[in-house]
Amino acid sequence: MLLTVYCQPPVNRQEEEEEEEEEEEDDDLSPYIPCEDKMAAYVLNISRIFSRELISASFQFHRYRSCLQRLPAVKPNPLSALLTQQFGSSAPCWQEVEVHAAQTADRYKQTPWVYLDSEEYVERYGSSAVWAGYRRNHKGGIPPQKTRKTCIRGDKICGNPCPICRDPNIIINHQNVKLLQQFISPHSGMVYDPTLTGVCMKQQKKLNEAIDKARDDGLLPFQIPHVDFSGEDYSNTHDAVGLTSPPPFLGPSEPWYKWWRLSGCEASANYPLCPSPPPLLCNRWLYWNCNFVVFLTMTIKFF
Amino acid sequence: MAALGTARCLFQSFYRVKDVQRIRKTLLKCNARTFCDETSVKGGAKPRFTDAAVQDILTRITGLDLQKVFRPIKQEMKPPTYKLMTDEQLEQAIQFATEEAKKQLQMPPVLPERKPINDVLAVDKILDGMDTAKYVFTDITYSIPHRERFIVVREPDGTLRKATWEERDRLVQVYFPKRGRKLMPHVLFKEENLKIVFSQDRHEDVLNLCLVQFEPDSADYIRVHEATYEDLEKNGKYNLLRSTRHFGGLAWYLVNARRVDGLIADMLRRDMLQDAISLVSLFHMVHPHSESAQEATSQQATGTDLLKIYSQKESQRSGYIELALQAYEEKAAEGSAS
Numbered sequence: 006m007l008l009t010v011y012c013q014p015p016v017n018r019q020e021e022e023e024e025e026e027e028e029e030e031d032d033d034l035s036p037y038i039p040c041e042d043k044m045a046a047y048v049l050n051i052s053r054i055f056s057r058e059l060i061s062a063s064f065q066f067h068r069y070r071s072c073l074q075r076l077p078a079v080k081p082n083p084l085s086a087l088l089t090q091q092f093g094s095s096a097p098c099w100q101e102v103e104v105h106a107a108q109t110a111d112r113y114k115q116t117p118w119v120y121l122d123s124e125e126y127v128e129r130y131g132s133s134a135v136w137a138g139y140r141r142n143h144k145g146g147i148p149p150q151k152t153r154k155t156c157i158r159g160d161k162i163c164g165n166p167c168p169i170c171r172d173p174n175i176i177i178n179h180q181n182v183k184l185l186q187q188f189i190s191p192h193s194g195m196v197y198d199p200t201l202t203g204v205c206m207k208q209q210k211k212l213n214e215a216i217d218k219a220r221d222d223g224l225l226p227f228q229i230p231h232v233d234f235s236g237e238d239y240s241n242t243h244d245a246v247g248l249t250s251p252p253p254f255l256g257p258s259e260p261w262y263k264w265w266r267l268s269g270c271e272a273s274a275n276y277p278l279c280p281s282p283p284p285l286l287c288n289r290w291l292y293w294n295c296n297f298v299v300f301l302t303m304t305i306k307f308f
Numbered sequence: 309m310a311a312l313g314t315a316r317c318l319f320q321s322f323y324r325v326k327d328v329q330r331i332r333k334t335l336l337k338c339n340a341r342t343f344c345d346e347t348s349v350k351g352g353a354k355p356r357f358t359d360a361a362v363q364d365i366l367t368r369i370t371g372l373d374l375q376k377v378f379r380p381i382k383q384e385m386k387p388p389t390y391k392l393m394t395d396e397q398l399e400q401a402i403q404f405a406t407e408e409a410k411k412q413l414q415m416p417p418v419l420p421e422r423k424p425i426n427d428v429l430a431v432d433k434i435l436d437g438m439d440t441a442k443y444v445f446t447d448i449t450y451s452i453p454h455r456e457r458f459i460v461v462r463e464p465d466g467t468l469r470k471a472t473w474e475e476r477d478r479l480v481q482v483y484f485p486k487r488g489r490k491l492m493p494h495v496l497f498k499e500e501n502l503k504i505v506f507s508q509d510r511h512e513d514v515l516n517l518c519l520v521q522f523e524p525d526s527a528d529y530i531r532v533h534e535a536t537y538e539d540l541e542k543n544g545k546y547n548l549l550r551s552t553r554h555f556g557g558l559a560w561y562l563v564n565a566r567r568v569d570g571l572i573a574d575m576l577r578r579d580m581l582q583d584a585i586s587l588v589s590l591f592h593m594v595h596p597h598s599e600s601a602q603e604a605t606s607q608q609a610t611g612t613d614l615l616k617i618y619s620q621k622e623s624q625r626s627g628y629i630e631l632a633l634q635a636y637e638e639k640a641a642e643g644s645a646s
Binding site (some may be wrong): 020055147161190192193194221222226227228229230231232233235237238239241243244245246247249250 | 331332381382384385412414416417419423424425427454455456457458470476487490494495496501504505510513514516517519520524525540581633
C-alpha cells in the first residue's frame with residue numbers, strides 16, 4: 006500500500022512543467038521510490054516521454070522522475086541507494102555508479118597499493134604486468150626511440166593511452182612496491198626502457214623518481230657494491246684529523262717571525278699597511294708543514 | 309746568506325720533527341682513551357678484534373657456504389659459459405672459488421668511535437662580518453689518503469678551524485665520490501625505518517649499505533651495527549648472517565656484551581659443536597677473569613667439557629645447553645657402538 010502512495014504519476018500539464026523544472030534544478034534522487042513500480046509508471050508516461058523535447062541521460066532516469074512527489078531534497082545516501090537496488094532493479098542506476106566510482110578513486114589516491122590486491126585489478130590484468138599486451142601505434146616497423154611526451158593534456162586524453170594513463174586507479178607512488186616491481190627486471194635489477202613498456206615520458210620520469218625514493222626508504226631491495234677495507238689506516242694520528250701540537254720551543258704568545266708583532270699590527274688601525282707576509286703563512290701549522298715537506302724533498306734528493 | 313738561512317730553517321724543522329714525534333708518543337701514552345695503549349701492556353692484555361687468534365676463531369665460526377656466498381645477484385646479464393673439466397680441474401676451480409669467497413668474507417673493521425675535531429688554527433678578527441657564508445677549503449691532491457687531507461673552514465666571524473668529521477665525509481664525497489655512497493644518508497637508517505626492514509629479514513642488506521655509506525669509526529656506523537645485532541639477538545636469527553662478512557662482528561659484539569647463550573643454543577640446534585666450543589674459548593680469551601674461564605684454565609678443559617663448565621658457571625640457559633650436550637654424547641656413543 007505504501008508503494009502506491011509514493012508513486013502517483015502526475016496527470017496535469019502543470020505538473021509536467023514542475024517536473025521539468027525539477028529535472029533541471031538538481032539531480033538529487035529520492036531514495037524512497039522502489040523500482041518495481043517504475044514499469045507501471047513508465048507505461049503511463051510513455052506518451053509524455055515522446056512528446057518531451059528534453060533529452061535526459063537515460064530511460065531509467067525518466068522513470069524515476071515521473072514517480073517523484075514533491076519531497077524535501079534529500080542528499081543521496083550511498084548506503085540506502087545500494088539498499089534500493091536490492092528491490093530488484095535489473096541494472097544499477099547510473100548516479101549510484103558514479104558516486105561509487107568517485108569514492109574508489111579517492112580511496113586509491115590515499116592508498117594506491119590497495120588496488121593491486123583488488124578483484125578489479127585481477128579481472129583486468131590477471132597475473133601479468135600492467136604493461137603486458139600494450140602495443141604502441143606508430144608508422145613503420147621500428148618504433149620511435151622515445152615514447153610520447155604525455156597521454157593526458159589538460160582534460161583531453163589521447164587515443165591509445167599508455168598502460169599507466171589508461172587506468173586511472175593505477176597511481177605511481179613510492180610505497181606502491183608491487184607496481185614498481187613490475188617495471189624492474191627481476192634478473193638484472195634495471196628499470197625497463199619506456200620503448201619496451203610503452204609508458205609515456207612523463208609517467209616514466211615519475212616512475213624513476215618513485216623507484217629511487219623506494220630504494221632510498223628501503224622498500225625496494227637493490228644490489229649493493231662490495232667495499233674493500235684492506236690497506237686503510239684508521240689511526241687518525243695525522244695532523245689533518247688529529248690535534249696539531251704547538252711547536253715546542255715557541256710559546257703560544259710568541260710570534261713565528263721575530264719581526265711580526267701580532268698584537269701590535271692587529272690592534273693598529275693601519276693593519277693592511279703593516280709590512281706583513283701573506284696571511285696564509287701566519288698559520289703556524291701550515292708553515293711548519295711546508296718546512297717539513299721541503300726538508301723531506303731535500304733529504305730525498307741527497308739519498 | 310740565503311743558503312745559511314735555509315739551512316738553519318731546515319735544521320730547525322728537522323729538530324721540530326724529532327721533537328714533535330717524541331711529544332706525540334708521550335701524548336699517546338698518556339691518553340688513556342686511544343686503543344693503541346693495550347699493545348704496550350704485555351701479559352694479560354685484552355685481546356683486540358685484529359688479533360690473529362681472534363680472527364682465526366671468528367673465520368672458523370663464520371663458515372664458508374659457497375652456495376650462499378656466490379648466490380645469483382642482480383647484475384648486467386651475460387650469456388652463460390659452459391666448460392668441460394676433468395676432476396682435477398674441477399678441484400682447482402673449487403679451490404679458486406674458496407679463495408675468492410675468503411676475499412668476499414673479509415671482515416669489516418671494528419673500531420671505537422672517533423673523537424670530534426675541535427682545532428682552531430687562527431682567529432682573524434679583521435674578517436668578522438665580511439661575509440655571511442662559511443668558506444671551506446679542501447686539498448684535492450689526488451694521491452693523498454682521505455684521512456691525511458686538509459679541510460679547513462673559514463667562519464663568517466673570521467675563525468679558521470679544521471672541518472668536523474661530518475663536514476669532512478661530505479666534502480670528500482663531493483670531490484672524490486665513492487660508488488654507492490650518497491651525500492645525504494638513506495632514510496633507511498632512521499630508527500623507525502630500520503624496524504620495518506628488520507621485520508622483512510633484510511639485516512644483511514642494511515649492514516652492507518651501512519658499510520658503503522658510513523666510515524667504520526663514525527657514530528652512525530656503530531649505532532646501525534648495534535641496532536642490527538640487538539635485533540638479531542632478540543629474535544635469534546643468527547643464521548641470516550652465517551657465511552657473510554658480518555658474522556664475525558656479530559660474534560665479537562655478543563662476546564664483549566657477555567650474551568653468547570642464544571648463539572651457542574643456535575649452534576647446538578644446528579649440530580655445530582666445534583663452532584660452539586670455539587665460541588666458548590673465545591669468550592674465555594676475552595673475559596679471562598670470569599668464573600668459567602678460571603675454572604677451565606684450572607681443569608685444562610677441552611672440547612665438550614668447556615661447554616659444560618660454561619653452562620654451569622656463566623650461562624643463563626644452562627638447561628638447554630646441557631640437554632643438547634647429552635643428546636650429542638648419546639649420538640656419539642651410538643655411532644661408536646654401531
